[in-house]
Amino acid sequence: MALLRYESQVRPPLVENEKTYHQVTEDIVRPIEANPTRLWWIGFLISVGLLLFGVYSIYREVTYGVGQWNLNKTIGWGWDITNFVWWVGIGHAGTLISAILLLFRQGWRTGVNRAAEAMTIFAVMCAGQFPIWHMGRVWMAFFVLPYANTRGPLWVNFNSPLLWDVFAISTYFTVSLLFWYSGLIPDLATVRDRARLKWRKFMYGFLSFGWTGSTKHWQRHESLSLVLAGMSTPLVLSVHTVVSFDFATSVIPGWHTTIFPPYFVAGAIFSGFAMVQTLLLISRKVLNLEEYITIEHIEVMNKVIVLTGSIVGVAYLTELFISWYGQNPNEGWAFAQNRLNLFSPYGWSYWLMMGCNVISPQIFWFRKLRRNLVVTFFMSVIVNIGMWFERFVIIVTSIYRDYLPSSWSTYYTPTIWEIGFYLGTFGLFFTCYFLFSKFFPVIAVAEIKHILKKSGESYKKNMYHIEKESAEQLYNDVHHDHHH
Amino acid sequence: MAVKKFVVGCFDDEGPLFDAVKKVRKSGYKLHDVYTPFPIHGLDKAMGLRDTSLHTAGFLYAIFGTTSMLSFMTWVFTADFPLNVGGKPHFALPAWIPITFEFTVLCSCVGMVITFMYLCQLAPFVKKHHFHLRATDDKFVMVIELTSKTNESEVSSFLTGLGATEVNVQNAETGWWLGRYDKEQKLFVEGQSETVSA
Numbered sequence: 001m002a003l004l005r006y007e008s009q010v011r012p013p014l015v016e017n018e019k020t021y022h023q024v025t026e027d028i029v030r031p032i033e034a035n036p037t038r039l040w041w042i043g044f045l046i047s048v049g050l051l052l053f054g055v056y057s058i059y060r061e062v063t064y065g066v067g068q069w070n071l072n073k074t075i076g077w078g079w080d081i082t083n084f085v086w087w088v089g090i091g092h093a094g095t096l097i098s099a100i101l102l103l104f105r106q107g108w109r110t111g112v113n114r115a116a117e118a119m120t121i122f123a124v125m126c127a128g129q130f131p132i133w134h135m136g137r138v139w140m141a142f143f144v145l146p147y148a149n150t151r152g153p154l155w156v157n158f159n160s161p162l163l164w165d166v167f168a169i170s171t172y173f174t175v176s177l178l179f180w181y182s183g184l185i186p187d188l189a190t191v192r193d194r195a196r197l198k199w200r201k202f203m204y205g206f207l208s209f210g211w212t213g214s215t216k217h218w219q220r221h222e223s224l225s226l227v228l229a230g231m232s233t234p235l236v237l238s239v240h241t242v243v244s245f246d247f248a249t250s251v252i253p254g255w256h257t258t259i260f261p262p263y264f265v266a267g268a269i270f271s272g273f274a275m276v277q278t279l280l281l282i283s284r285k286v287l288n289l290e291e292y293i294t295i296e297h298i299e300v301m302n303k304v305i306v307l308t309g310s311i312v313g314v315a316y317l318t319e320l321f322i323s324w325y326g327q328n329p330n331e332g333w334a335f336a337q338n339r340l341n342l343f344s345p346y347g348w349s350y351w352l353m354m355g356c357n358v359i360s361p362q363i364f365w366f367r368k369l370r371r372n373l374v375v376t377f378f379m380s381v382i383v384n385i386g387m388w389f390e391r392f393v394i395i396v397t398s399i400y401r402d403y404l405p406s407s408w409s410t411y412y413t414p415t416i417w418e419i420g421f422y423l424g425t426f427g428l429f430f431t432c433y434f435l436f437s438k439f440f441p442v443i444a445v446a447e448i449k450h451i452l453k454k455s456g457e458s459y460k461k462n463m464y465h466i467e468k469e470s471a472e473q474l475y476n477d478v479h480h481d482h483h484h
Numbered sequence: 485m486a487v488k489k490f491v492v493g494c495f496d497d498e499g500p501l502f503d504a505v506k507k508v509r510k511s512g513y514k515l516h517d518v519y520t521p522f523p524i525h526g527l528d529k530a531m532g533l534r535d536t537s538l539h540t541a542g543f544l545y546a547i548f549g550t551t552s553m554l555s556f557m558t559w560v561f562t563a564d565f566p567l568n569v570g571g572k573p574h575f576a577l578p579a580w581i582p583i584t585f586e587f588t589v590l591c592s593c594v595g596m597v598i599t600f601m602y603l604c605q606l607a608p609f610v611k612k613h614h615f616h617l618r619a620t621d622d623k624f625v626m627v628i629e630l631t632s633k634t635n636e637s638e639v640s641s642f643l644t645g646l647g648a649t650e651v652n653v654q655n656a657e658t659g660w661w662l663g664r665y666d667k668e669q670k671l672f673v674e675g676q677s678e679t680v681s682a
Contacts, residue, residue, distance in 0.1 A: 146556075153564070175593045209607055445521075
């Protein structure tokens, strides 16, 4: 038993201060039971305001057509698809934390996985808006589904990356939602059993599906989580791979590259972790959860950010090298003139991307900066600006000058309704996040209790004895084997 | 789903549970269940529960997803509506890998979650008897069913001896019924049932 509970002294505690199981429940559930704070209301109302502006922007687009946006003959994909890829990418960190880190047995994920998974779901909801409303005649959106119809039946094209995307994104959303909610059920039952108000008993009774905490149910729950994690891991990699296929399978210079799938996945995790940092730095402060989302958690995530940022940097350089080495004049032009050249119409966006994504995260090689909350917060915003520009660079600088100079487009600037749509998805994202943080436990209560005796600060103090005992035990065992 | 009589023992820590479960099984009492606020690894084994086959179900759903999607796309593009896309082959297996994969994952995950909910009888408006409200907070609740052979006070003192800090006797319905948590609802009205055995 002792060895099962053992975790090295070298590892800092994941739950700070002396905590009992009951205190863990108290600390995490209390914000749900209290009245929302003034700050919560301000944030929530701003989000709803943005959401309404977004709804109006979409209303204009649906009523008057895609012409409400400044997309033109060569720039058929502009802010909309940039935003789509950006939001999908942000979602990826949630799945990485909840699934891949579960498989790798990373204890620190328990502090942040619930909020990160919620972020995934909200980000994918935002992402999905863009291709849907970009269709123009959105009432025909169901045409993307393969159903028996009276037009032949004329089926969808299963060979098209755009259809792969439909399957990838909808599967990703569904699986993330199931994973998140199945993890929430026991914690919602905790809230239910503490509830005193009638409406709260009703609501959490409804949401927790009658969970009791039976050992058999926990056994199945563990099995379910493990398999869902196992399935989500290749799924999350496939989703951004498929998103990158939207570009990579085309013949547009700047898009037609085999490096896209791994480069997109790394970029997605990079931007996703930055968004997790932004959200958690605020949440831990506002909800008083600093003992559960510790500086350790933040430092580990900053390490992931510097790693993935550097992978993305290597990908940028590889792309440049191949565009020269490949000797394809069109591709060479796309990189040398449309991107690298600072004085070309969009050259600034390429260098903004380079500065934000590759150069600035390198400050996280320093432990002191990794553990600085203000620096982390600004970096998390900078990374997401950089990653937005990455998608903008890929999409717009590749298509504004195509093979025919006669159809080179004029400079593309978004209309207020394109910007409004983007702001609207921020509204959607933060409205959902504010509601989530008010009504749901933002930290997985049961999972924290599960690691408390291994990684809690008060319990770690006892580890020294276990360490000594087990070393002696190990010595005796080896000695014993030697003689027989 | 009858009303039965149970002796409920609450433990403050998961530590004594393993030993307690072992002793309960040894002494021949009917262990109904142990309710815990978080999963305790190895307790299922100690209780003698068999491993869950949920993952096998997930595998079968996955196989269903793979075969159904692949055969559907094959039928559509080779038999029902063969489209000539730039002279490419109708049976375009490599191009179908992404969709086949996604559908496999979708079927497996959705199927497993539904199976999980069915097996554990979890759904909105499902209500169950909860032996202790803090079983989802910080109490580890061991429930022993009273039979004609077991004595109430004997089991109670047995549980106290194992380290239970709180012991009580409850008449409870097993299983589930439709209900709301803001209302006292039971399937049977207490006192009317004849299945309670003292």
